[in-house]
Structures are given as structure tokens and as C-alpha cells.
Amino acid sequence: MKRAEALDILAAAKGEAVTVATMRAVADWHRTPAASERHLDAVGCMGAAAPLGLGLALAQPNRRVIVIDGDGSLLMQLGVLATISGAAPQNLYHVVLVNRVYETSGNQPIPGSERVDFPALARAAGYRSAQGLADAAVLAERLPGLLAQPGPTLIAIETDAEEAGTPGSAVSRPADAAGLLRAQLVGGSGAAAGA
Amino acid sequence: MTNRALAESIPARQLHAAIEALGVTHVLTVPDTHQKSLLASLRNDRDIELVTLSTEDEAICVNAGLWMGGAQPLVLIQNVGLFAAMNSLRGVAIDMAVPTCLLTGQYARDVTRPAAENRASAVRLIEGVMASMDVPTFAVDRPADVPLLAKGFAASRERRGPVVVLVGAPTA
Numbered sequence: 001m002k003r004a005e006a007l008d009i010l011a012a013a014k015g016e017a018v019t020v021a022t023m024r025a026v027a028d029w030h031r032t033p034a035a036s037e038r039h040l041d042a043v044g045c046m047g048a049a050a051p052l053g054l055g056l057a058l059a060q061p062n063r064r065v066i067v068i069d070g071d072g073s074l075l076m077q078l079g080v081l082a083t084i085s086g087a088a089p090q091n092l093y094h095v096v097l098v099n100r101v102y103e104t105s106g107n108q109p110i111p112g113s114e115r116v117d118f119p120a121l122a123r124a125a126g127y128r129s130a131q132g133l134a135d136a137a138v139l140a141e142r143l144p145g146l147l148a149q150p151g152p153t154l155i156a157i158e159t160d161a162e163e164a165g166t167p168g169s170a171v172s173r174p175a176d177a178a179g180l181l182r183a184q185l186v187g188g189s190g191a192a193a194g195a
Numbered sequence: 196m197t198n199r200a201l202a203e204s205i206p207a208r209q210l211h212a213a214i215e216a217l218g219v220t221h222v223l224t225v226p227d228t229h230q231k232s233l234l235a236s237l238r239n240d241r242d243i244e245l246v247t248l249s250t251e252d253e254a255i256c257v258n259a260g261l262w263m264g265g266a267q268p269l270v271l272i273q274n275v276g277l278f279a280a281m282n283s284l285r286g287v288a289i290d291m292a293v294p295t296c297l298l299t300g301q302y303a304r305d306v307t308r309p310a311a312e313n314r315a316s317a318v319r320l321i322e323g324v325m326a327s328m329d330v331p332t333f334a335v336d337r338p339a340d341v342p343l344l345a346k347g348f349a350a351s352r353e354r355r356g357p358v359v360v361l362v363g364a365p366t367a
Binding site for chain 1: 221244246247248249250252253254256257258259260261262263264266268282283285286287290291292331355362
């Protein structure tokens, strides 16, 4: 399925969750209304999305956190699967868009592109559940149920490799976005000194 | 001629008390050989959640997520791990302007020499590398220096960015 189609389905199911998106998912996520509140772009630091989401999930245990990761990005910090398993946040949902290429740099295949099984990696690391989905209708049908059960859950969505392009750029400065999310979650302006 | 120690062991309980006094909610660690007695002490603390991570990059990112969610995290790692985490230090702690206090053991330090004159490159280079990234460092080399942890923690909040607090000798 197309990445945008997958993200439309995810946006419809998001509810009140906090979201963290990275790389090529950023632009498509911002085309949905779901990115307008309680959202963070993880841009310029591949691999950061999942541990950022873990921190949010640990700080806000009563709120669902959805990470929208890429396969190449996850491979940058694959150890995070074990870290998330160890912390075991029941409110963390780790969506991985699996197109099996580094799209931003010209669609070079990721290492082991034909063989890497992301749900199997997550299950072996100790996620509570992990699913691989490739059909949009099946994703739309199953996603609400997956997001209703306790995490940590990995949802690997097989998407088409699309035209090579630049990484998604954040809609605001990273510092402003981080401060805004903090303000939305805990109050305050988010722009002033931190603690 | 005797080699006088330029850094002395600090009792774990003293550093633990300083961490408690900061209101720290989570300590994020890739375990540091240098601070193992402190880690053992924190492991028994029911009010501070000790989270073990696979990499120091993750520690900096989880710290950011916790801060955005309203928690008061502290990162506890060692110098070689800080070198391994340069991209997250830049792309998350600096670019996202996240208060990030890194309590960092000076693993492999020869305490009879100033840090800048150590043979171990991780010890010798760390302060200069941090300075090149505009990251302040505080050297906690003896029990009397422990208040510098609070100073460093406060500085990370005031400047909204990373601050490194270096622990010069293995904790006791």
C-alpha cells in the first residue's frame, strides 16, 4: 500500500494518542489532521523516534503513544527493541513503515532487505505482540483492536517504495516543537526554561 | 615522590542523596563500571525508576521524551558512551533544546594526572570535545565537589540543553 494510505488509516484510529513521526512519514502525517496536536517530528536524527516515544510513554503512562518509524531508522538503533521490551510500557505502539529501502538517499536497499522480519525481531526481543500487515483493508480492520490492547506492540506495515526524495522536514523548529508538546502535555508555555 | 590523587572516590550514598534532592524521577543508564556502587544504590530506591538502555543514544532520546512528558530524568553513563552518543546529543538534546544532565564516569582515568593529561583518550578528550559542541562540563573529583551535580542539573534546565557532570574516580 502507499505510505499515505497507511497513515490515513492510522490517523483515523489515533484518538487522543501522542504521536512521534520520523523521516518520509513526516510530510504525509502532516497532511492528516492527526498531526495538529500532541505530535513531535523526529527529524535529523535517524533512530531517535522509538526512544523518544519510549520516554513519552514512561512519563505519560495513562496516554497512548504511537511511534511512526521507518525500517531504515529502526535499524539505526535496533537495540531499542530490547530496551522497550525491558521497560514494558503498556501504552506504547510502535508502527514501522517497511518499504525496505532508504528512500531519501535514492532507494538503496536496507541491509538484508529481502529477509529482515521486523515482527519476528520484536517478538524475539520481548514485545507483548507484533504484527505484519500489507493490505490496507486488513490494516483498517485490525488497527483499532491492536491499539486497544496493552503494548508494547509493534505493527509493521509493508508499504511501496516511492519516488526518492528528501527527508520530511519538520513544520517548526525542533526546539519549538519539543516545547509545544511539553506544554500540551504538562502545561506552561513550553518556550521558557525547562524544569 | 608519591603520586597524589587528583580525584577521590565519592561514597555512592552521597551522590544518591544529591540525586534524590534534585527530585529526579528516572535515572537512565547504560551501566557505568565507574559508578557501579551508585547504580547498586539506585537499584534499591523505590522512588526513582532506574531504566537500563541498550545505547547512550537511546538514553538521550528517552531523556527527551520523559522531559516533554513532565518527568525529571537524569542520564548516568560513562565517557566512552558519551562519545558513542554524539548524534543524539546534537540532534535531540541540542537541536530540540532539551534539558539533559549527563552524570558521566571518567572510565579509565589515571587519577594521579589531570584529566587533560591522561593517556586514555576518552578521558583526555572529553572536555575539549564537549567544549567544541558548546556543552558545559563540571568536574566532580572529590566529595566536596558533589554540589556541582545540582549546579549542572540546574544549568541544563536554565539553558535548555545538555550539561555533562564528570565523575573523576570510581564511586565508593
